Every structure is written in structure tokens, then in C-alpha cells.
Amino acid sequence: MTYTMAELKVFESWYEKAGVRSTPRRLTPQDQDILKSFFPKHIVPHLNHPLLEAQEAPLKRYVEAQHLYQWLNFTAEFEVSVVLRATQKIADNKSGLELSRRIRMDAFKICVDENYHALYSMDAVDQVEQRSGIKSLDYEFAPFLARLDGVADGHPQHRELVQLLQVVVFETLITALLNDVPKDKGVITLVRDIVRDHAIDEGRHHAYFAAFFKHLWGQLSSSERVLVARLLPDIIVQSLQPATRAARTALSQAGLSDQAVNTIIEDSYHRDAVMAGIVYASERTVALFQECGVLDVPGAREAFAKAGFPQALDA
Ligand SMILES: [Fe+2]
Numbered sequence: 202m203t204y205t206m207a208e209l210k211v212f213e214s215w216y217e218k219a220g221v222r223s224t225p226r227r228l229t230p231q232d233q234d235i236l237k238s239f240f241p242k243h244i245v246p247h248l249n250h251p252l253l254e255a256q257e258a259p260l261k262r263y264v265e266a267q268h269l270y271q272w273l274n275f276t277a278e279f280e281v282s283v284v285l286r287a288t289q290k291i292a293d294n295k296s297g298l299e300l301s302r303r304i305r306m307d308a309f310k311i312c313v314d315e316n317y318h319a320l321y322s323m324d325a326v327d328q329v330e331q332r333s334g335i336k337s338l339d340y341e342f343a344p345f346l347a348r349l350d351g352v353a354d355g356h357p358q359h360r361e362l363v364q365l366l367q368v369v370v371f372e373t374l375i376t377a378l379l380n381d382v383p384k385d386k387g388v389i390t391l392v393r394d395i396v397r398d399h400a401i402d403e404g405r406h407h408a409y410f411a412a413f414f415k416h417l418w419g420q421l422s423s424s425e426r427v428l429v430a431r432l433l434p435d436i437i438v439q440s441l442q443p444a445t446r447a448a449r450t451a452l453s454q455a456g457l458s459d460q461a462v463n464t465i466i467e468d469s470y471h472r473d474a475v476m477a478g479i480v481y482a483s484e485r486t487v488a489l490f491q492e493c494g495v496l497d498v499p500g501a502r503e504a505f506a507k508a509g510f511p512q513a514l515d516a
Pocket residue numbers: 280314315318399403
């Protein structure tokens with residue numbers, strides 16, 4: 202059962218427990234640690250492709266490091282450009298919803314957390330670059346953001362509502378990565394440490410945004426509910442698109458031929474496999490929507506099923 206906003210207590214201990222308040226700056230040890238994996242390979246499809254596996258170790262290491270960099274760069278940009286964009290409005294009482302002062306203060310705490318996550322993601326890029334000698338390729342967040350925001354293109358009057366929904370979706374997803382990385386002793390310590398810190402904060406954020414969605418849904422008109430129910434599947438799908446553009450660039454820069462790059466990307470990110478990953482990652486989010494009655498709105502089940510969420514029809 203999802204808490205209501207009035208019942209939400211997780212931020213009462215924020216001053217003692219938030220990563221930004223209770224953990225030191227995470228540093229790369231100056232020993233052999235940097236020789237470990239940059240990222241758990243098993244959760245990154247293109248890193249396991251036989252065409253890449255057949256390459257020399259330094260080339261594979263380069264591509265793996267670039268995956269870590271793109272993930273850190275993505276995280277840093279996403280926290281600020283998407284999560285903070287909407288959460289700061291909640292904190293400032295500009296979300297269009299009626300919210301208590303405590304709920305707005307909790308949003309402020311989330312803003313502080315997310316800014317800190319962005320900061321240590323960038324700090325990790327710098328530290329790993331310096332210690333490994335592998336430079337991060339330039340990262341471009343704009344195409345991802347354009348696709349994510351593009352969901353609202355036909356509904357300009359609801360742009361800000363869509364921005365709130367983006368955060369609800371992203372903050373309630375199951376990010377297997379946040380649970381897997383800290384346990385993986387084969388991964389460099391700095392990455393394990395920051396992912397562990399991040400996962401603890403995100404546990405609180407998850408509870409907040411689940412309760413927030415319940416509240417938001419309760420304040421929507423019936424026509425807004427129909428619109429939201431139809432936009433949510435697209436928001437989920439766009440939020441979880443794999444970073445194939447960055448993977449392509451990394452593989453090309455590593456020296457693989459265009460043909461090899463195409464084969465690796467096409468084999469690794471086949472549409473059905475990508476969608477299966479999206480369905481898995483959004484199970485909890487879709488369950489939240491179901492609990493709130495989103496799927497009972499006319500046309501909602503069909504919209505979810507059409508977007509590739511077959512479980513919506515069995516619900
Ligand atoms: Fe975060």
C-alpha cells in the first residue's frame with residue numbers, strides 16, 4: 202500500500218540520514234582498485250557482444266569506461282534538468298497542486314539530494330578520468346530530453362503536468378543497477394560507494410513520489426485523468442530508452458568499423474529485448490498507477506497495452 206502524503210515520515214530523519222548530510226566525499230583509492238571493472242558488464246548488453254569480447258583488453262576497457270562516463274553524465278544532467286526542474290516547483294509552491302508546507306519542505310530536501318547526486322556523479326567522472334587515464338567522450342543530453350519532453354508536444358497547456366509525471370515515473374522505477382552495483386566486488390570502489398549512497402536516498406524519494414502521485418491523481422479533473430492515463434505509457438518508455446547513441450560513439454571511437462558497430466548495437470538493443478527491460482523496470486510504477494485507479498480510466502488499459510505493457514490488460 203502506498204502512503205498518503207500526510208502519513209509520509211521518511212524525511213523526518215533527513216538531517217541525520219541524507220547522503221549529503223551523513224557521508225564523506227567518496228574517493229578513488231590510490232592502489233590497484235582502478236584495475237577493476239568500471240561497471241558491471243552483465244547489465245550492459247553491448248559490453249557482452251561477441252564482436253566486442255573478441256577485441257584486445259585495452260579496447261574493451263575503453264568502451265566499458267565510456268559506458269560508466271555516459272551513465273554518470275546522464276545522471277548528473279537528468280537530476281538537474283528533469284528531477285530538479287519539477288521538484289523545485291513543488292518546493293516553491295508552483296506545482297499547481299495544494300500541498301502542505303511540510304510536503305514542500307520535503308521536496309526541498311529532495312532538491313538538495315539531487316543536486317548532490319549530480320555533483321558526485323561529475324566528481325566521479327573527473328576522478329576516474331584522472332586515475333585511469335581514459336578521457337570521457339563529450340556527452341549530449343539534449344536529444345534524450347527532447348524525446349522525453351516530446352510526449353507533451355500535442356498538449357502544450359499540460360507541459361508542467363507532464364514534467365511532474367516524468368519525475369513520478371523516474372523516481373518510482375526499479376533501478377536494478379542501484380541494487381546490483383554496490384554488491385559487485387569486481388567493480389571499482391568509488392562507483393560502488395556512490396551508487397550505494399544514491400540508492401539509500403532514492404528509497405526515500407520513491408516513497409515521496411508514490412505518495413505524491415496518489416495526491417496529484419486525486420486533484421485531477423476527469424478529463425485530465427484521461428489525458429494522463431494515455432500519456433503515462435509513453436513517458437515510461439521514453440524514460441527508459443537505452444543510450445545507444447553514446448554506445449555507438451564509444452564503439453566507433455574505440456576503432457571498430459561502422460559495420461561492426463551497427464551489428465553490436467542492433468544485436469544488443471533489439472526492440473523486443475529493450476521493451477522487456479522497460480516492462481520489468483516499470484513494474485512497481487505500473488502497480489502504483491493501478492492502485493490509484495489509472496488503469497480504470499477509459500482507454501488506459503488499451504494505451505498501456507499498445508505501448509507494450511501487456512500486464513496492464515491482465516490487471
Ligand atoms: Fe538522485
